[in-house]
Amino acid sequence: MPPPPRHKLLADIHDLIRLELENAQFNGSTGALVEVLKSGQSDLRRHGHRATAQSMLRTEGFPHAWAPEEQLLTLADLQATTNSILQDLRGVMLAPPALHNGYLLCDVAAAAIQCAGVANDESGELAVTRSRRSVDFSVAMRGGTCKLKFSMATTPSNEWTRWDTREGGDSLLFGVARMLYGLRPVRPCMMKVRGDLFPRMFALPGGSRPDEDYLREILREYTKVSQLRLDYGNIDYVRRHNFLLAMRDASVMPNVKHLVIKCVDDWPILEFVESRKRHIRERDREVDDVLTAVWETMHTRADGGGVLDVLELEGRCCIPEDHARGLQTLVGRVMVTARCIRSDSASDCDICSWTLA
Numbered sequence: 001m002p003p004p005p006r007h008k009l010l011a012d013i014h015d016l017i018r019l020e021l022e023n024a025q026f027n028g029s030t031g032a033l034v035e036v037l038k039s040g041q042s043d044l045r046r047h048g049h050r051a052t053a054q055s056m057l058r059t060e061g062f063p064h065a066w067a068p069e070e071q072l073l074t075l076a077d078l079q080a081t082t083n084s085i086l087q088d089l090r091g092v093m094l095a096p097p098a099l100h101n102g103y104l105l106c107d108v109a110a111a112a113i114q115c116a117g118v119a120n121d122e123s124g125e126l127a128v129t130r131s132r133r134s135v136d137f138s139v140a141m142r143g144g145t146c147k148l149k150f151s152m153a154t155t156p157s158n159e160w161t162r163w164d165t166r167e168g169g170d171s172l173l174f175g176v177a178r179m180l181y182g183l184r185p186v187r188p189c190m191m192k193v194r195g196d197l198f199p200r201m202f203a204l205p206g207g208s209r210p211d212e213d214y215l216r217e218i219l220r221e222y223t224k225v226s227q228l229r230l231d232y233g234n235i236d237y238v239r240r241h242n243f244l245l246a247m248r249d250a251s252v253m254p255n256v257k258h259l260v261i262k263c264v265d266d267w268p269i270l271e272f273v274e275s276r277k278r279h280i281r282e283r284d285r286e287v288d289d290v291l292t293a294v295w296e297t298m299h300t301r302a303d304g305g306g307v308l309d310v311l312e313l314e315g316r317c318c319i320p321e322d323h324a325r326g327l328q329t330l331v332g333r334v335m336v337t338a339r340c341i342r343s344d345s346a347s348d349c350d351i352c353s354w355t356l357a
Helices: 010-026 031-046 050-058 075-092 102-115 172-184 210-219 242-246 273-303 321-328
Strands: 125-129 134-142 147-153 190-194 229-233 258-262 310-314 334-338
Touching: 010 031, 031 075, 050 075, 075 125, 102 147, 102 172, 125 334, 134 172, 134 321, 147 172, 172 210, 210 242, 229 242, 242 273, 273 310, 273 321
Parallel strands: 125 190, 190 229, 229 258, 258 310, 310 334
Antiparallel strands: 125 134, 134 147
C-alpha cells in the first residue's frame, strides 16, 4: 500500500527537462539532456508515477540505456522526442493528483461485502497481524461464516524495506493506516492487533510524525469498535505500541469500552534454573514496558473523557500490584487473567498473590 505519487514531482521534472532542452539548443550538446531524460524517467518510476514513466520509455527516440552507441540521436531527433515528452508531462500535470490505493481498496471491500449479502447494519471483526512477509488484515462477518483477507506485502523487494523509505516521508505504519482507510466498509465492532510493531517515520522538526497523525485520523472513523485486543505476545519484533498510544486521543475509536492487553506470549517455563531466572527477568521487563505504555494511554484518554469500562490483562506473566492499582484509578475495572510465570499457583508468588485477595 504505497503512498500516492507526489504530484509536484511532475512539474519539477518537466521544468528540469525543459531547461536542459533550452541549453542543448543553445550550445548544440545533447549529453546533459540525455542524462536528464534518463534520470527523470527513473525518478518518476521510483516515486510511483509508473504509467508516466512507461510512457516516456515508449516515446519514439527516447535515449534508452541499452541503445548501441552507433544509434546516437541527433539534436533534431532528441528535440522532437523531448517536446513530445514535455507535452505528455503537461497533460498529466493538469490531471487531479492521484489518490493512494486505500481508496481503491475501499471500493473493493464494499463490493465484496455487498456480494456476500451482508446488510449495511451488520458489523464484523477485523484482525491485523504482522508476519515476516506481510501485514494481514482478516475480516470475519456473520459469526465467521463470511471471511475476507487482504494482505500488504513486506518482502525485501518492496518499498517498505528500502533504507530511505522513512527518510522519504513514508513508513510501514503509514501503509497500515492506508489499508485501514480502505477497510472502513467492514465497520468492525471488534478489532485485534497482533504485534503492534510497525516502523514509523522519523520525526519532523517539531516532533510530529505524519504517519501517526494519519493513523489517528483513520481510527477516529472506526466508531463501531467496542472491544480492542492488542497482542504483545510476539517478541520477534521490537515493541512500538503504535495502536495503543494512538488511543491516548479519546476521539480515536471513541466507543471502545473493553480493552484486552496480552502482555507476553505463553512461552513454556524453562527447566534449568539460571535459564529460567533469565527468562522470567525478560518477561518482567516486557510486562513493565507494556503496562507503562498502557498507563500513559489510559491516563491521557481519561483526561479527554474516554474512560474504559474494562481493562483486561492476560498472558503468561506476573502483573505487579502497583501497576494494576494505578490502572484501576483510570478505568472502570481491571481484570487480571494472566497466569503466573513463577509458580503453578499465584498464591505461592510474591508478585501475583495480590490477585487472589
